Amino acid sequence: MVRIQDLTRISAYEWEIPKSFRNDMRVPVRIFSTHEMLENSLDDRSLEQAINAATLPGLVGAVTIMPDMHQGYGFPIGGVAATEFPNGVISPRAIGYDINCGVRLLASSIEAEAALPYLEMLSVRLNQLCPSGVGTDGIVNLALPELDHVLKEGSHWAFKNGYANETDLRRTEENGMLTGAKPEKVSDRARKRGKSQLGSLGAGNHFIEVDVVDEIFNEKAASTMGLHTGMLAVQIHCGSRGLGHQICSDYVQEFQTAIQRYGIKVPDRELVCAPMDSPEGVAYLGAMRAAANFAFANRQLLAHAARQAFVDVFAGHFKDWQLHQVYDIAHNMGKLEFHEVEGRRLKVCVHRKGATRAFGPGAPGLPPEYQEIGQPVLVPGSMGTASWVLVGTRTSMLRSFGSSCHGARRVMSRSQAKKEIHGNRLRLELEDRGIHVQAGSMSELAEEAPQAYKDVDMVVETVTKVDIARKVARLMPVVVIKG
Amino acid sequence: MGFNEIKHTADWALLIWGENIETLFKEAARGMYALMSAQSSQTPRRIYEFSTYQTNLESQLVSFLSELLYCTEQEELIFDSFYFKLSDGGFAVKMEGSNITSIQRQIKAVTFHNLEIKQSNQGYQVEIVFDV
Numbered sequence: 001m002v003r004i005q006d007l008t009r010i011s012a013y014e015w016e017i018p019k020s021f022r023n024d025m026r027v028p029v030r031i032f033s034t035h036e037m038l039e040n041s042l043d044d045r046s047l048e049q050a051i052n053a054a055t056l057p058g059l060v061g062a063v064t065i066m067p068d069m070h071q072g073y074g075f076p077i078g079g080v081a082a083t084e085f086p087n088g089v090i091s092p093r094a095i096g097y098d099i100n101c102g103v104r105l106l107a108s109s110i111e112a113e114a115a116l117p118y119l120e121m122l123s124v125r126l127n128q129l130c131p132s133g134v135g136t137d138g139i140v141n142l143a144l145p146e147l148d149h150v151l152k153e154g155s156h157w158a159f160k161n162g163y164a165n166e167t168d169l170r171r172t173e174e175n176g177m178l179t180g181a182k183p184e185k186v187s188d189r190a191r192k193r194g195k196s197q198l199g200s201l202g203a204g205n206h207f208i209e210v211d212v213v214d215e216i217f218n219e220k221a222a223s224t225m226g227l228h229t230g231m232l233a234v235q236i237h238c239g240s241r242g243l244g245h246q247i248c249s250d251y252v253q254e255f256q257t258a259i260q261r262y263g264i265k266v267p268d269r270e271l272v273c274a275p276m277d278s279p280e281g282v283a284y285l286g287a288m289r290a291a292a293n294f295a296f297a298n299r300q301l302l303a304h305a306a307r308q309a310f311v312d313v314f315a316g317h318f319k320d321w322q323l324h325q326v327y328d329i330a331h332n333m334g335k336l337e338f339h340e341v342e343g344r345r346l347k348v349c350v351h352r353k354g355a356t357r358a359f360g361p362g363a364p365g366l367p368p369e370y371q372e373i374g375q376p377v378l379v380p381g382s383m384g385t386a387s388w389v390l391v392g393t394r395t396s397m398l399r400s401f402g403s404s405c406h407g408a409r410r411v412m413s414r415s416q417a418k419k420e421i422h423g424n425r426l427r428l429e430l431e432d433r434g435i436h437v438q439a440g441s442m443s444e445l446a447e448e449a450p451q452a453y454k455d456v457d458m459v460v461e462t463v464t465k466v467d468i469a470r471k472v473a474r475l476m477p478v479v480v481i482k483g
Numbered sequence: 484m485g486f487n488e489i490k491h492t493a494d495w496a497l498l499i500w501g502e503n504i505e506t507l508f509k510e511a512a513r514g515m516y517a518l519m520s521a522q523s524s525q526t527p528r529r530i531y532e533f534s535t536y537q538t539n540l541e542s543q544l545v546s547f548l549s550e551l552l553y554c555t556e557q558e559e560l561i562f563d564s565f566y567f568k569l570s571d572g573g574f575a576v577k578m579e580g581s582n583i584t585s586i587q588r589q590i591k592a593v594t595f596h597n598l599e600i601k602q603s604n605q606g607y608q609v610e611i612v613f614d615v
Contacts, residue, residue: 073596073612097592097614134589135556192557203589204615242556245592245614249549252595256542269541269595413490414615441587483589 002047004039007031013465016062017051024267025054030062032400032466037067037458040411044071046078052267053081058088058275060341060348066355066405067462072096074270077354080403083276085336085347089264090281091273092255092288094351096332097248099288100295101206101239102173102356103331103378104303105389106323107226108233110314112212112478115232118313122210123436123479125309130208130302132201132483133440138241139199139301147195151183154293155328158300168300170367172328173357176296178335182286186243187250190287194243194294199301203440203483205448206238208306209380211387211475221373221391221472225326233475234323235387236302237380239332240295247291251284276349288334299328326389327376331356331406339401350401358392358404358469377469379460382408382453383445383480384430388460389473396468404469405460408453421446430480439482448482484605486514495590495613502606505567508544508576511611512551516561518613520587523561528579531560536573541598543573544609548593559583590615 008016010030015038017029029050031038041047046069053075054063060082069078075094083089115122131138142150150157155176158164169175183191201208211233216222227233240247255272258280259265266272274280307323314321334351341348350357359366359375366375374391381387385408396402412420423442426449430437439445463469484501497514501507531554535546554560562580596612 073594073614134586135559189553193553204591242591246553249545249592253537253542253546253549256595257538269598414495415488415490443587 002042002051004042007038013462017047022051025051026056027054027059028062029054029065031065032462032468033067034458034462041069046071046076049074049076050079052271053079053094055267056081056083056089056091056271056273057264058083060084060346061401064400064403067459068354068405068407068409070410072353074268075353078405079353080355080401081351082339082348082401085349086277087275088349089273090276090284090334090349091271091351092248092251092284093270094353095288095334096353097245098239098332099244099248100292100330101332102295102299102329103380104236104299104328105326105376105378106234106303106306107326108231108310108323109320110232110318111230112232113230115314118317119210119478120436122309122313123438123481125312126208126306126479126481127438129305129309130201130481131199132481134203134483136200137196139305142195142198144191144195147191148183150198150297151186151290151293152181153177154296155300158297163304164300168303168325171325172296173330174365176300176328178289178292180286181289181293182283183290185283185287186247186290190243190246190250193246194241197241197243198294198298199305200241200298201238201302201483202241203444206483207383208302208481209235209477210479211235211477213473214386214476215474217471217473218391224369224373225376225389225472226324227326227389227473234306235378235380236299236306238298238302240291241298243294244291247287251287254280292330292333296328327378329356329376329378337402340398350403352403354406355403356406357402358396359402360392360394360397363397363402377404379405379456380407381456382450383448383482384433384435384450384477385456387475388456388471389475390460390463390469391472392469393467399466400468405463408456409459410452411454412452414447417447417449417452418443421449421451435477436479437482445482484510486510488518489610494615497611498608499611500603500605500608504540504569504607507600507607507609508547508567509565511544511548512562512565515548515551515590515613518588519555519590521555521561521583522585523581524584525581528581529560531562531578531580532575533578534573534575538572540600541595544600545593545595545598547576552590552593555583555586588615
């Protein structure tokens with residue numbers, strides 16, 4: 001049981017659990033949080049999970065926890081952990097079930113005020129063109145050999161097949177394709193689940209949202225990204241669907257025995273792992289990259305469908321109805337990157353579970369137009385509340401392995417939300433506030449109600465105070481599509 | 484034997500109990516289908532066989548429930564009758580069921596989160612957390 005007095009206060013927004021707190025910790029835990037948010041975190045097991053995560057072999061620096069932390073499976077959501085390549089471990093749960101769950105942001109030059117009469121029609125058209133909900137097939141149904149191309153090429157497969165443009169690729173993390181994907185390390189089960197799901201949103205907390213750019217905080221960065229006050233933008237939040245879940249489940253099951261072979265002790269069986277240079281570690285890394293590529297292609301196909309909805313609704317009414325990609329970023333991912341740790345430049349696997357990459361200006365891998373401003377960081381809020389666009393900083397490279405927060409923090413259980421909130425009533429309340437909602441299930445809508453989450457604004461405030469990201473723009477929703 | 488839903492911040496969780504391992508596994512299946520609000524056509528009847536060999540009971544349970552999830556998604560089947568044949572390190576199960584007519588909620592995965600099959604006065608019990 002962790003108590004607030006077990007933590008060392010570094011500043012009003014930064015805390016540490018020292019390595020000496022528990023014998024099996026290999027590195028300290030560094031937490032970005034306010035005192036109030038930290039106290040709330042004591043209600044679940046997120047801090048205990050962070051301490052458990054700090055026992056993984058090969059860790060360097062500190063396990064870093066973002067202010068939107070909450071309890072996950074073995075590894076806390078909002079956690080970042082870097083293990084040294086090649087002997088350190090890779091842990092599937094420190095990346096997550098939904099491999100490369102992430103967010104894509106598209107900007108437009110359509111004035112929200114002028115678009116008001118068309119928004120309901122837009123919500124219907126988006127819902128028709130972007131498959132969502134339980135058991136729904138995707139935009140394309142692939143033959144298994146074609147699926148292998150998606151697993152290897154990600155968004156580049158979408159480009160070759162007419163679903164993407166060059167800007168989309170340039171403005172996607174890793175250009176929408178992780179090299180080193182190994183489709184042959186993906187099980188038949190995972191492939192079968194994936195082949196019919198490409199271009200689908202799924203259910204749970206995934207969504208497509210049309211927003212208004214409500215306020216700009218950094219004119220230069222916003223303008224570079226194509227974000228202007230009062231204009232419509234689109235966010236797409238989803239991941240690798242059943243394929244990614246199956247890969248994670250397969251390897252967590254396999255790693256239950258792998259840890260015994262490598263003599264690794266973990267305090268929670270959800271934290272099972274394997275050395276990156278072991279056959280099991282190499283296989284998982286290859287399969288995880290394949291799932292990540294599937295997710296990049298998935299969001300790309302949904303973006304293509306969203307563009308079609310904009311054409312169908314706005315063409316002829318507005319001079320420019322195009323949707324331009326701002327960025328696409330993962331928040332469940334394991335990546336091999338170079339970072340400076342205690343004066344040494346190390347190749348590490350950065351596990352980000354519910355945390356986004358947040359590279360600062362001049363970092364490798366950013367498109368030329370973002371070199372000066374830093375990488376866009378997309379932080380969706382809970383349904384009906386603000387979302388944020390931030391940029392990464394040079395500080396994040398030094399303090400959080402180039403990472404930042406990923407969203408709002410869940411505080412109410414799904415069963416409690418379902419009891420307390422009526423889906424239909426919530427929908428009417430949102431409609432009263434001018435937010436058009438399309439949802440496959442009213443009970444799932446209730447589970448994702450804004451009341452179930454802590455406000456994202458305080459999360460954003462915290463990451464800006466510790467300077468791992470800076471504010472660019474705030475978005476407010478006008479259309480929500482839920483599975 | 485039976486199951487109850489328990490509180491979990493981000494996901495769904497069940498407390499399951501049964502007088503023996505077979506009953507515990509059957510109740511886990513029933514509980515998972517109840518969380519999904521899964522309904523079936525009852526007829527025609529379909530038979531499906533599955534076996535798993537894992538180092539411990541918890542891994543066997545996750546493997547079994549994961550197979551059922553796979554069947555809901557890919558085969559569009561849910562089962563109401565289970566005939567287990569236990570052996571060292573695993574089991575084979577013959578299941579009977581029918582086609583799904585509706586599912587209200589998607590369960591994406593079965594987790595090992597706090598998963599421990601314990602002996603109790605009623606036989607065995609376990610808490611299972613599902614990723615949704």
